Amino acid sequence: MHEIVVNLHMHTRYSDGTGTHKDIAEAALKTGLDAVIVTDHNVLVQGVEGYYRVSRRPSTSLPLRGLRRTSRVLLLVGQEVHDQDRDPQKNHLLVFNANRDVSTLADDPQTLINRVAEAGGLSFIAHPRDPEAPAFNETDISWEAWDVHGYTGIELWNGLSELKTVVPTKIHGAFYAFFPQFIGHSPILETLQRWDDLLADGQRVVAIGGSDAHALHMHMGPLHRVIFPYEFHFRAVNTHVFISQPLTGDVPTDKKMIYEALAVGRCFVGYDLPASTRGFIFKAKGLEQSAIMGEEISAKRGVTLQAHLPTAAEIRLIKDGKTIGIWRDSQACAYSATEPGVYRVEAWKNYLGLKRGWIFSNPIYVR
């Protein structure tokens, strides 16, 4: 299995972002990403998917720590679908690989999810909990239609929803615009709880991390600044995906590998700003079988669960929503599982004076 770093969920001028697909590709090349998935609101932009390569003189900006500046990046296009006539605005769904614009189905989330699945696509509930931020006239755009089923997963950590939780006033907003590295703390705890509840209910729900990058322009009196540029987001919350062979450079082949991995949850959410999460693995070994995150393994005769981190952190092992082990300041842990359950790993790291969520793995399903 080969690990690649993917940033997903972002907007261009085709909806409410300010950059172009080319701007995104350049930012991704600078930060050392392998792939990005652009998801404009209610539009499936055609003709921009493909590999983008370094075209200009190498920039002086540094790649993501632990990563090399890459020479090519794969840009894929999905969409973020929601009913624009709905008031208040709720229920945003990220759609990948449906191969057609499905935004006309936005008024009925279940029909939308069903049609995406029938088309061989993937659907993820975007920013499941997304609180209001009255100081910026931003409303609550959480997901409300929790009676739906058949979707691929949820966006466990969304960069913009988290920002909304820390800006009670415009002054806070200005502070974080200049010091965005202080924002990221963890997925919203209610969303984490929701995920555990869905998993405990027997559902397979894949977790991904999204940036929701817009590269917005902020004006405050004489101040003008592009807040949270694409490059910043690409160094922050990423989805690390395990594919069966290294990226080949052939768009259909690579696209298929990425979406197959996301479909089953062979991936983890990594907050790469404190330190690169590249190199993390969560795996299980039984007598005859082995598995990694997103996969299933039989509990018969016991299973050894193992996590490895690229650098030391606090590792937490969670079974069916309950923490069953904590390893402090560790780079690896092992646990002998004899009982069936849904096992997942979190890693927390100290950064800028706070213990912050660093890695959230998808579960291994021990049956």
Ligand SMILES: [Zn+2]
């Ligand atoms: Zn949204």
Ligand SMILES: [Zn+2]
């Ligand atoms: Zn969005």
